[in-house]
Amino acid sequence: xxxxxxxxxxxxxxxxxxxxxxxxxxxxxxxxxxxxxxxxxxxxxxxxxxxxxxxxxxxxxxxxxxxxxxxxxxxxxxxxxxxxxxxxxxxxxxxxxxxxxxxxxxxxxxxxxxxxxxxxxxxxxxxxxxxxxxxxxxxxxxxxxxxxxxxxxxxxxxxxxxxxxxxxxxxxxxxxxxxxxxxxxxxxxxxxxxxxxxxxxxxxxxxxxxxxxxxxxxxxxxxxxxxxxxxxxxxxxxxxxxxxxxxxxxxxxxxxxxxxxxxxxxxxxxxxxxxxxxxxxxxxxxxxx
Numbered sequence: 001x002x003x004x005x006x007x008x009x010x011x012x013x014x015x016x017x018x019x020x021x022x023x024x025x026x027x028x029x030x031x032x033x034x035x036x037x038x039x040x041x042x043x044x045x046x047x048x049x050x051x052x053x054x055x056x057x058x059x060x061x062x063x064x065x066x067x068x069x070x071x072x073x074x075x076x077x078x079x080x081x082x083x084x085x086x087x088x089x090x091x092x093x094x095x096x097x098x099x100x101x102x103x104x105x106x107x108x109x110x111x112x113x114x115x116x117x118x119x120x121x122x123x124x125x126x127x128x129x130x131x132x133x134x135x136x137x138x139x140x141x142x143x144x145x146x147x148x149x150x151x152x153x154x155x156x157x158x159x160x161x162x163x164x165x166x167x168x169x170x171x172x173x174x175x176x177x178x179x180x181x182x183x184x185x186x187x188x189x190x191x192x193x194x195x196x197x198x199x200x201x202x203x204x205x206x207x208x209x210x211x212x213x214x215x216x217x218x219x220x221x222x223x224x225x226x227x228x229x230x231x232x233x234x235x236x237x238x239x240x241x242x243x244x245x246x247x248x249x250x251x252x253x254x255x256x257x258x259x260x261x262x263x264x265x266x267x268x269x270x271x272x273x274x275x276x277x278x279x280x281x282x283x284x285x286x287x288x289x
Contacts, residue, residue, distance in 0.1 A: 001051060002035075002038055002039055002042050002048070002051055005038075005051035005052050005055065006035045006038070006051075006055070008052070009051075009052050009055050009056075010031060010035075013030075013031040013034065013055055013056065013059045014027045014028055014031045015027075016056070016059060016060070016063075016122065016123075016127060017030040017031055017059055017062075017063045018086060019101065019102070019107070019110070019122045019126055020060070020063040020064070020067055020118055020119055020122050021063055021066060021067055021070065022082075022083030022084060022107050022110075022111065023070075023083065023084045023280075024084050024086055024283070025084065025283075026066055026070070027063070029066075030059055030062045030063045030066060031055075031059055033058075033062055034055050034058035034059040034062055035055065037058055038051060038054055038055055038058065041054075056137070057136070057137045060119060060123065060137050060138070061137070061138075063119070064115055064116070064119055064138075067115040067118065067119075068115050071115065074111075077204065077205075078203070078204060078205030078211075079201065079202065079203055079204070079205065079209055079210070079211045079212075080200045080201065080202055080211075080212075080213065081111065081202060081204075082104060082108065082200065082202035082273050082275050082277075082280075083104055083107040083108070083243075084275075084280040085104070085242045085243060085247070085259050085261065085275055085280065085281070085284050086102065086242065086243050086287070087240070087241070087242060087284060087287035087288045088102060088241050088242065088243060088244045089241065100163060100244075101125075101126045102243045102244045103161065103163060103243055103244060103245055103263070104242075104243050104245070104261045104263070104273045105161035105163065105263050105271055105273070106156075106160070106161060107243070108200075108273070109156055109159045109160065109161065110122075110156070112155070112159065113152055113155060113156070116138070116148060117148055117151060117152035117155070118152070119138060120134055120138070120145060120148045120149050120152055121149070121152040121153065121156060123137070124149050124153075125153065125156075131145050131146050131149065134149075161263060161270075161271070162263075162265045162270065163245070163263055163264065163265060163270075164264040164265060164266070164267070169264065169267065170245060170246050170262075170264045171239070171246055173192065173246070173262070173264045173267060173268065173269060174239055174246030174247075174248065174262050174264070175239065176188075176191075176192045177189075177192050177248065177260075177262060177269055178237060178239055178248050180192055181224065181228060181237060181248065182237055184225070184228060186221050186222065186225045189220075189221035189224060189225060190217050190218060190221045192268060192269055193217040193220055193221060193268060193269050194217065194265060194266065194268040194269060194270045195216070195217055196215070196216070196270070197215070197216065197217050197220050197268075197269055197270055197271060197272065198213050198214070198215050198220075198270075198271050198272075199213065199214045199215075199220045199223060199224070199271070199272040199273075199274060200213045200214075200271070200272070200273050200274065201214075201274040201276060202273075202274065202275050202276060202277050202280070203276045203277055204276075204277030204278075204279060204280070206277055206278055206279065207276050207277070207278065208276075209274070209276050209277075210223070220272065224272075232252065234252050234253055235250050235251065235252045235257070236250075236251050236252075237249070237250055237251075238251065240288055242259060242261050242284070243261060245261060245262060245263065245264070246261075246262050246264070247259050247260060247261045247262060248260040248262070249284075249285075251285070256281045256282075256284055256285050257276070257278075257281070258274065258275065258276050258281075259274070259275040259276075259281065259284065260272055260273070260274050261273040261274075261275065
């Protein structure tokens, strides 16, 4: 029963932990540790009537522990921190909710919450657990969870990024952005960017990247064009869906060297999250297949 529950619940647990942590590697570790603890509990003779609920609670608590320690590491991070990119596919049944809850832009906003606020927000707003269930998982009173949920919801609402819900329109804008990049036209780049576009780069200190966000269509277009001029000629560019949004991948000699995750707003690119930290890119091509 335990192994069967794990097989059925594994993907959901990883997605839950990923939204709390912004790291697929850490999310997989957390979910696996939850399973190992459930196995040990069963071997010790502990009765587990609802393995799925047990695994969910264990995953949430483990993720909270990791998130608390991760916040200290991220304070010393070199330059802006962005979540590890996650390959996603078509999910017509829940497209809008999937796109928003997995978007890089929203995950960046969630970074500004406290670990407890983030856990409550993800459990309540994304996975629709009721306040009583969340209180039991987090070992808090239900009134305290309600208060935390209100505070987290208000915080996110004030910073919630806008995005284009229509998948085809997002794909069309992404293609225009890719064409402008590969064509080397700064004018075309400017035209596909919104007036208030912001580009944030994460190199993690391992590769060169802008240490501060770049704002404005002219500055962002000039910066992207400058990066492209430094290309070696061995790069290939392709579109992919990352975190339920379009992204441009840069592959050099078979190795992924960059991901430009695009936030599309009103028919233009409103934000670019440039992920260049090699430690966050190593598994993405395998995910995409």
